[in-house]
Amino acid sequence: MSEAAANQASESYLSSGWRIRDWLLTTDHKRVAWLYTISITAFFFLGGLAALVIRLELMTPDGDVVSADAYNQLFTIHGVVMVWFFLIPSIPNTLGNFLLPLMVGAKDLAFPKLNLISWYIYTVGGLFTIAAVITSGVDTGWTFYTPYSTQFADRAVVAALTGVFVVGFSSIATGINFIVTTHKMRAPGLTWFRLPLFVWANYATSLVMVLATPVLSATLILLILERMMGIGIFDPALGGDPILFQHLFWFYSHPAVYIMILPGMGVVSELITCFSRKTVFGYHGMALSILAISVFGFLVWGHHMFVSGQSLYAGLMFSLFSFFVALPSAIKTFNWTATLYKGKLIFSAVMIYALSFVGLFTIGGFTGIFLASLAVDVHVHDTYFVVAHFHYIMVGSMVTAYIGGLHFWWPKMTGRMYPELWAKVAALALFIGFNLTFFPQYLMGYAGMPRRYQTYPEDFQILHVMSSLGAGVLAIGYLLPLVYLLWSLRWGKRAPPNPWRAAGLEWRTDSPPPKHNFLEPQTVTGPPYDYDTIDNK
């Protein structure tokens, strides 16, 4: 190699190519990851804004901030944006996109162009949906239940559904890309049971995406057909069955909740091992639980319909499987805790995020057991108890894992360090704000407060006020990182290749990595998380 060529090869992926088209037409997985990061951050704050108005409205029992219809549109925007345009793509498309090739020692994903296309599909579909929802006030909630969505919500439901349908293709594209990359592009010596758990988690997520998303797409098409052409599929007035819609919807959307949490589990496994300076407890058990969750995740959709009038015996089976799906999650929680045993624990900001995840996930998972318990679910279904349950998992756990992961790999992605003290403050604000916001919702749920209510009886007010105040603290926990991470891009200390002395191939290359990730081909000779060797070197 000539010297010039060698220099060029070792240049970081960020150092040249700053024309607009170098970004918008890039096929470098690391740059596409940034495109995704920017899009999902914008969507996250949009969804968050809707949530703040909702919480403001709920400070008082009467409807005094927005109109009843505006309230319903707000929670629709919030749900649609957060689920489809933030949570589902969050970790896989940002951290996953950036890290998966690095972690398996590859130059890029298997299909770099498909990766870029998936971003376009996602962003265009997302903006289109938001435009439809905002301009014409779709108010069906993120669940689009029939017959309300097909017969009564006479607003741009078709446009919104089309947007969600289109975005589904980006999930499928990402899924295929990750599956092929994991199968075909691993470095020599990187056997399946030497893969970092982050790769396992993204791999399992991709399988679920590829298998479940088409069902959602088919359902949305049926809904559009019914709405536009009056073909009776779900509407009883036309001879259809409204419960069929719920079956199809949850057949996708329950696995989708695992699309949202599995990558977070992967992230947390990386963080905890690094800051405990030891290998994960029960590596095989961890990998197998990830697979078990994704398989059982397909068998529990009916637990969203225990009072809908589905057959009693179907209800029993769905309840039983829901208990089963919690078992691998319990094992994982136990193993993260046990990983601390005999470690050398460093309580960095990243570790605080990771441990917050474990605590919040335990609460969220255990209340899942409450909901799987049939007689209790009859009482708390469609109350704030359910709202609290899924926010503990999707926000308390998943978003926390995402932000923790962003901090952990920030030096790798940007070549800069962030201010540790501020990061600790933000991590604590997030933990406290989160619990203050959502714990009261469990209490009001059991007390009988239904969800999606703009107005409510006075006695719930005190809990609602606590929750709204907590949301303020939580907002600080999310805004702080936005500020200091951006700040660090310019003023942060330069990061060495491996600031945390972490295991994993991604840390063997420069921060930020060169265009083609590694200067030399990588080989792997041992298990992951070999912190003993690293620390005793």
Added chain:
Amino acid sequence: MNDEVAPYLPEVEKGLHLIPTQATEHAGQVDHLYFALVGASAIILLMVVGLIAFFGFRYRAGNKTANRSNLPSTRTENRVEIAVLAAMLTVFMGFFAWATTLYLDGYRGPEPAMTIDVVGKQWMWKIQHPDGTREINALHVPVDEVIQLRVTSQDVIHSFFVPAFRIKRDVVPGTEKTAWFRATEPGEYRLFCAEYCGSFHSRMLGKVVVMDRGDYQAWLTRQGSGRTLATAGKQLFEAHGCSGCHMGKSSVRAPSLDGIYGRSVALQSGEVILADEAYIRDSILQPDKHVAAGYEPIMPSFAGQLTEEEILRIVAYIKSLQPGDWVKASVNGNEGESQ
């Protein structure tokens, strides 16, 4: 409809009630299960948090004296995992069996003493008792009787939710579902719509009034004499000239009143209001208060001209009218006749 919480909910004691009133035996049983779940998860959560805190302190990087040798072998790890799995499975299956038994009880009730029809509709609950008595957003039932509800919907999916009974049943258009309960405490309990159903979902409220058997009978006769009251009301309706305007016998345009009870009425002011008893009463005594959209406010007030008794009768008559009654009557050439 305005932005205040609709007036249909019963008053409850002020203050926070983390556990809603237990007004059925089933409610108490569900609470026991709930407490057991809370207990079990609190223990496990404390174990997880306790271990994190303990390990966190003991094995902090600064603590050089901690014994970190002899990490468990893979074999030990597997054994521990299997033990944890088995323990959790046992606990879970216990809860599964307990919760399922209760759930099946909740569906397969004993022989009901009576069956009451409940129809959900944007945004109200319409109730019909076995003897034909109708009410809106309120369900009167006797205490200590097995009551079966037959629920359905006229438009979208709603959900019939009475926290004090720990029951909830989706109300699905095109199908009829049943639910049952036996209330053990007289009183008034909240009724919510729990499934999102559009604009005024959070105003789709009501109450369940549980009464002593004697009171319930008295209530029924008061309502049920509905029928005789209505006949008397019909005569008054004609005698006081209501029919002149409302049944289109004169040149004045006035809204038709058959089926108005329980309908949502659009007002001149742009509001939409539910035509319940109070509304009909107001329309007679203070017609200017709510003027129906598309009509001139020409109806005279009858305050002072009708006694309280007479008003009750006229209201009963209007309540008894089903949609289309008047049209049918005039087709039969038998004006004003209703059953």
